[in-house]
Amino acid sequence: MSKLKIAVQKSGRLNESSLKLLKDCGFNVNNGNDQLKVSVENFPIELLYLRNSDIPQYVEDGTADIGIIGENLLIEQKKNITILLKLGFAKCRVSLAVPKAIDTNELSYFEGKKIATSYPATLKTFLNENKINAEIHAIAGSVEIAPNIGLADGICDIVSSGNTLFKNGLRETKVILKSEAVLVQSHKVNSDKKALIDQVLFRIQAVLRARRNKYILLNVPNEKIEAVAEILPVLESPTVLPLAKKGWSSLHSVIKEKEFWQVIDALKMAGAKDLLIVPIDKMVY
Missing domain, CATH: 3.30.70.120 (Alpha-Beta Plaits)
Known part of the structure; x- marks a missing residue:
């Protein structure tokens, strides 16, 4: 039987929780040790340790059969893959934020302004829906610094506790969407892989029920x-x-x-x- 390929984040906020979930499901998971592909000893699973931003593409192409990613990334990339289950961890929100000196929470503040973000597609959709004309600056990282160096009038980024915003002199004004880790599936899985996915899904659901x-x-x-x-x-x-x-x-x-x-x-x-x-x-x- 061919192995089920599961894509997980190699490093970052989803990595530890994803591996813990799989281990709680009874899978003898190796943490990788800088390997990009690791076999599970007691189940026909092969883990692919990937960059977070690459996981949706791997799943859409069928290189990975299923994967664990943040729902916010799936929305941003608009890949043709199916969400099987919300996993209840890595909860966050994608929000607009402005310098603390700005005393309004109104969306109209962003009219004609510059917004720095790592989520340009999500932000563009939101602005269009709310009829706000703003200039979007796509940045790969360190979005919070943009207003302090004069690059933007506000930002759109992931917020968890809000500490990073506070440390950079920013405050949250509008939540665009809420997100958590999700289990996703490729549309290219065959019947053998689907049977394995059903077994994995059954175990995950049992673990999540216990946690709740x-x-x-x-x-x-x-x-x-x-x-x-x-x-x-x-x-x-x-x-x-x-x-x-x-x-x-x-x-x-x-x-x-x-x-x-x-x-x-x-x-x-x-x-x-x-x-x-x-x-x-x-x-x-």
Whole structure:
């Protein structure tokens, strides 16, 4: 059987999280050690370590069957590839920013101005949609310095925490799009490769579900089981086990990470005691 070729970023903000995801899926991944092509020992996978900006082209050409890239790059390059799954890490936004001295957030500020960016296609589309006429200066890197050296009146760039903008005397004024890491697929994969992709996708989904949820164990008086069970956002229904203490039971269930504290507060008010929260390694259904 031919190997499934997966393109990942060789270095940068996506590299570590991408490799961790694959390792959490049970793949014995080698980190590369300056190699551009590495075979996975326990699954028919070949990893291609590539420059981030090259991954969409490799996937579109079919040189890589699937890849992990930032959604923002996919939007910028407009390649003919399919997003299979959003992965929940490397979240950022592409935003407009101006010098701190500028006291307006209105888009009209950019009318007739110069904007430096590494995302000229994305910016051009946004400006056209909002009927703003501005001069776009495409820059490969260090976009934040452009206003300070008189090259531009503002910038359009990736923002995560906003610290880089702050350090360069800039502030964010408008979010153009939000992005995160995505798993993408070539349109040129054959049926054998598609079967392998389905297996990889199944494992990734199990890992991502586990990351989004927590396992919860709690004790509750028997007369309050029904009320407590209604609070738990479970897959089917909670597991109920009798305790040695007469009139009490232990409930086991799953709660979503983003709803964690709201659910915990509601459970305590409903009479739940001795709550124990446990991380989930994999979640398969």
